[in-house]
Amino acid sequence: MQHREHRLVYANRHSYCAHPHGVRLQSGEIIVVFNRAPRYDVILHPPQHPAYENVLVRSADGGATWSTPSVVPDYGWHGVECAGLTVLTSGCVLLNQWRFRWYPLPLARKLAASEPIDFPEKWVGALAASLELDSGKALKHDPERLVPWARGLGGTFAHLSDDGGATFERTVEIDTAPFSGGYGTRGAVELDDGMLVLPLSDVPAYERIFVVRSRDGGATWESPVLAAAEAGAEFEEPAPLLLPSGRILLALRENRARTIFTVYSDDGGATWSSPEPTDIDGYPAHLLQLDDGAILCTYGDRKPPFAIRAVVSDNGGASWRLDRVMTIREGLPNKDIGYPFTLILPGRSLLTVYYASDGEVTGIHATEWQSD
Secondary structure (H helix, E strand, O other): OOEEEEEEEEOOOOEEEEEEEEEEOOOOOEEEEEEEEEOOOOOOOHHHOOOOEEEEEEEOOOOOOOOOOEEEOOOOOOOEOOOEEEEOOOOOEEEEEEEEEEEEHHHHHHHOOOOOOEOHHHHHHHHHOOOOOOHHHHHOOOHHHHOOEEEEEEEEEEEEEOOOOOOOOEEEEEOOOOOOOOEOOOOOEEOOOOOEEEEEEOOOOOOOEEEEEEOOOOOOOOOOEEEEOOOOOOEEEEEEEEOOOOOEEEEEEEOOOOEEEEEEEOOOOOOOOOOEEOOOOOOOEEEEEOOOOOEEEEEEEOOOOOEEEEEEEOOOOOOOOOOOOEEEEEOOOOOOOEEEEEEEOOOOOEEEEEEEEOOOOEEEEEEEEEOO
């Protein structure tokens, strides 16, 4: 790797910021969406806290400087999961977003007889076994005092912008039935005929992947199509890439093996291959087609020495060059890192954006680099 320059995109000692995704607009400007919530003594990610909002920053100089974050689509949208962005050939920007319903505990206890509600004891039990967060140990003795809220289901939404993500004035709710809900950390792919294929996780189960498709630029969406499910596997956080052949490749986080699997579709997302392991030792993924035709897979490595890494495939994702793992940044302070995505900058440089802690404050970081 010939060149690496690390930069801070955004951090605030009063906020916890994580899970970015971004795209380049037709103008060349970069926009990035990420999660933000007030900072607490223990770390809670979006499925455990009602204060999370999605905020957007932008850069007109290739990631050298960034704007002040702006809440998207507006301040009425909180309690959300990670979001994804898509730039359509029309220039429209699509923001996909899942929002939970959140209740104070007294109301949640009343509503529990009529709708499915998850109480703090359930999340804390899952957190105690988490390899990403240590919060479960701190919360397990008195969860309802420390996190006095409960979580219901919610909705999947597409917000549409005609001004490069400055405002999102059109909102469409996506029907994900028979799945309980759908969230995605990445955006959609747009096929040659204009169809959008958006892959999502089946929130809050986080075990299956499905796609929804739109033939009118995101105004309406067809019924979901199952893309990945397997006994004994827990698939989440799909990352899509449209190959020159028309094949749609998805890289999936698998939560038991803590590695990445792939599936593909050759018929516009109507049917999908069986999940195949990649043996990439990290998660979740982002896929990018490089100028030479290779596919770059960027991912977080949450084992010491905590790092952001990448590998390439020279055969359309059928196999990966695991003998040539590229380290974009290594030696980060702790395992509270990841969710990288990579964009191509003018010239030979790549820009990888991810979240990480500096030892005290968790924020959004970027590294400009060149591959060998």
